[in-house]
Amino acid sequence: MSAELVELVGQVGPYVGAAVTAYGAGVLTRAQDAAVDATANLGQRIVQTVWHRGRRSDRAALEIAVEEAAAEGAGEGAGEDLRRQIERALREDARLRSEIAAMLPGAPQIVITATGERGVAAQHIGMVINGDNPTVHP
Template identity: 45%
Template sequence: MDALTVANDVVPYVTAAVAAYGGAVVTRTTDGVADATVSLGRRIVQRLWSREENRDGLRQAIEEVADDPQDDDARAALRVQVRRILRQDAELAAELARMLPARSFTASGDGAVAVETNSGVISTGDGATIQR
């Protein structure tokens, strides 16, 4: 997986951990009551934190998300910092990708389609005509 994809996939977990623990997410020990998402997010943050040269940017992004976990701009800034770290360390990107739960897609109902990536047309309409 490339750094952007991994960053997009890990930031929701990091955001959940930051929302639960605030800026202390980096030093927080395992909490028996933490749910799986927050626990995974905390472990991801700790792995990202291991890159000392990126700590200042990561710290700032974490603090902004901690101040307002619903702020789309703060989450986007966090995603940029995570992506920056992962682009510099392909092994860390691969490690974090392995930590993530398997993706699953479900489609239900008439004409429903579930795809991860599509580079063409998907048509489920009756009598649809596709022209190139």
């Protein structure tokens, strides 16, 4: 497992733990509660994002892991299977990994600005052709 993935799972852990402690197994289905601590809300968003993006079999395993973590409480080693489920989902889906990393506090925010006539702004792009009568040669 890459060091980047280990670090990401480590950063996600406290939020997911707070969410499971606050909501129990309901973390997968309930709407966010503005009155609940921001840590638990972020953890809930993380768990729900992983759950919604997973395959049906992965969802079932995640649901079981959430229920077990909720039953275990906040003790030492609680939620270990839940962390493994999240780690596996992040390892298998680079897009999900980026999405979760962007949710974390301190995540760099990407700002792209285009100014001027014919300005072009893009985050991910293959080719941009701009101007009058351009000629493109492969």
